[in-house]
Amino acid sequence: MSGKHIQLLIITLLLMLLQVTILNRFQLFGWATPYLFIYGLIKIPTGMPRWATLTAAFSAGFLLDLFSNTPGLNAGTLTLVAMLRPVAVKLFFPKDIIGSYTPSPQIVGRWQYWRYTASIVVLHHSLLVFAELFTFAYPLFISRRIVFSIIATLFFFILFELLNKGKVKR
Helix, strand or coil: CCCHHHHHHHHHHHHHHHHHCCCCCEEEEECCCCCHHHHHHHCCCCCCCCHHHHHHHHHHHHHHHHHHHHCCCCHHHHHHHHHHHHHHHHHCCCCCCCCCCCCHHHHHCCHHHHHHHHHHHHHHHHHHHHHHHHHCCCCHHHHHHHHHHHHHHHHHHHHHHHCCCCCCCC
């Protein structure tokens, strides 16, 4: 395991701790809950084997479920999003970049990176909210919750990228 993998693991664990201790109990304006722990999934290097990505996503989701008392909710959604992540990588990243790289605006391009990130966040939040509520009976409530959570999460991800702007490595 390389140094950047260990750094990503530590960041993800810290974000998971923040999620479990503060963010799960905190809602912005009564609608939005930022889910910052998926930043680790977004930043997994593209050359990482698929089985390792799925195992990491399931393990992170299982840990969140364990400490959030939500059996299977996060493990299922994170594993499904990790399974669909290669589709987003192929869709939004340039094909001329060869090898393994950690997705960032400086490497793949600003707009490609943010489209990729937004697609992962939209997919995750939609799956999570529908799995959590397990109903389609309140479409306005569900839509607001998903949209405001996406906006809150992307706001924090933009802050992360601004703070991490000069520290990009392939």
